[in-house]
Amino acid sequence: MSMKIPDIKTELPGPKTREIVATDKKYLITSTKVVEIVGKIGRGCTIEDVDGNIFLDFAAGVSVMNLGYSHPRIIKTIQEQAEKLIHFAGHDWYNEAQVEYAQLLCELAPGRNCEKKMFFSNSGTESVEAAAKIARWNRKALTIISFIGAFHGRTMGSLALTASKPVHQKRFLPNIGGVHVPYAYCYRCKLEYPSCGVWCADYIKEVCFETFLPPEEVAAIILEPIQGEGGYIVPPPEFLPKIRKICDDFGILLIADEVQSGFGRTGKLWGVDHYGIEPEITCCAKSIAAGVPMGATVAREELDFPEKGHHSNTYGGNLLACAAAIESLKIIQEENLVENAARQGDHILKRLREMQEKYEIIGDVRGQGLMIGIELVKDPETKKPAKEETAKFVYECYKRGLIILSCGKSVIRLIPPLIIDEKTSDIGLDIIEDSMKSISNK
Ligand SMILES: Cc1ncc(COP(=O)(O)O)c(C=O)c1O
Known part of the structure; x- marks a missing residue:
């Protein structure tokens, strides 16, 4: 019997959910929870909660469950x-799974014509910390340039590179420092593309290097090929190549944070593949091990530390994570998930652009593959962010059985599992349209 998707049987939140949420609030430190869903069973693109309600999931555990649940x-x-070996301190001794995965990832990661090595960790923020240490060590320089709107994590090193919301930094400043420069957010830029000549990229050279930042003090530039938390911002084609050229001209390392955009999410294996450039260092996490925590930092071979002890951790190279990551790569390939992400993404973008014609609140629709943003505005002329409407939209979707997240100031992000088919995409899109109607004046 086929399952009804979504299938909301109780009032929301349901009775068991309310109980668990109350206990959660009592014992868990306040973090970033959105709506009240207590997940119990995951299947494909759906989550069943503790009250038996079935939700369609367009958030995929924040872009982690790319292969779908279960x-x-x-x-x-x-x-x-698990029956053989779960943990054997991969940085202190050796195991087969981490060697096998390291070889696979080094061969696949950006920088295809050069030898690479990798470092195992447990999260996105740690993959960025490792990249920052590798860059600082090699360049004998401390500054890392990142972009306004960037999200690279919340541990103290990565937090210094993150610049998407003041709340992330509040009472944690000063951090290890860094310089933030404009990202190519064309929808909100005062200049016009393409006549601007992508000046935001020139800013690094023309403003930073000319006024306060000697390029030899810069270890690296870190970027998200498509900015995630900052608002699902797709830069124009020239932006990344221009940043690459600045790095080449001044011997600065380029770090691609592919934590969210990697492993097929954008309809190509890596986000940078849309721009024809390659970084020296790539950060991976999120979907890498199909839901088992894992981070990985891949760097050109010559950037390896010359002696033991500069960087390590306890859990890196965990066998469960490595085994899942190996299998995940095989599934991505055998089930053609990168191609499916591109195909479904085109379909979803087309329907969203049709909705944009109907609903004034939709200021912009953008995305690559299944990394799609819908920017909501109070007025298409002023482009004032529709913050309250965005929060309401997330709630309206939830009431109708669709799990969705927002980002930036007023952007809805769609990141369903890469296994999604057109029929399921349409179920989600119908809910999105219905919810859009309910928050629109029109
Ligand atoms: C681009 C990017 N980098 C780094 C991180 C941090 O990853 P984690 O939450 O696993 O530390 C995230 C998380 O959303 C991210 O989107």
Whole structure:
């Protein structure tokens, strides 16, 4: 019998959910929770909550569950590995799974014609911390340039590179420092593309290097190929190549943070593949091990530390994570998930652009593959961010059984699992349209 998707059977939140949420609020430190859903069982693109309600999930555990929930091959792999060995301190001793995965990832990661090495960690922020240390060590320089709107994590090093919301920094400043420069956010820029000549990229050279920042003090520039938390911002084609050229001209390392955009999410294996450039260092996490925590930093071989002890951790190279990551790569390839992300993304973007014609509140629709943003504005002329309407929209979707997240000031982000088909995409899009209607004046 096929499952009804979504299937909301109780009032929301349901009774068991309310109980668990109350206990959560009592014992868990306040973080970033959105709506009240207590997940119990995941299947494909759906989450069943503790009250038996079935939600369609267009957030995929924040772009982690790219293979969908409960992929049978991932379950089997994890079970088989758990019976053999779960942990054997991968940075202190050796294991086969981490060697196998390291070889696979080094071969696949950007920088295809050069030898690379990688470092295992447990999260996105740690993958960025490792990249920053590798860059500082090699360049004998401390400053890392990142972009306004960037999100690279919340530990103290990555937090210094993050610049998307003041709340992330509040009472944590000063941090290790860094310089933030404009990202190519064309929709909100005062200049006009393409006549601007992508001046935001020139800013680094023309303003920073000419006035306060000697380029030899810069270890690296870090960028998200498509900015995530900052608002799902897709830069124009020239932006990344121009940043690459600045790095080349001054011997600065380029770090691509592919934590969210990697592994097929954007309809190509890596976000940078849309721009024809390659970084020296790539940060990976989120979907890398199909839901088992893992981070990875891949760097050109010559950037390796010359002696032991500069960087390490306890859990990196965990066998469950490595086994899941190996299987995940095979599934991405065998199920053609990168191609599916591109195809479904085109379909979703087309329908959203049709909605944009109908609803004035939709200021911009943008995306690559299944990394799609809908920017909501109070007025298409002033482009004033529709913040309250965005929060309401997330809630309206929830009431109708669709899990969705926002980002930036007033952007709805769509990041369904890469296994999604057109029929399921349309179910979500119908809910999106219905919810859009309910928050629109028109
Ligand atoms: C681009 C990017 N980098 C780094 C991070 C941090 O990852 P984590 O939350 O696993 O530390 C995130 C998380 O959203 C991200 O989107």
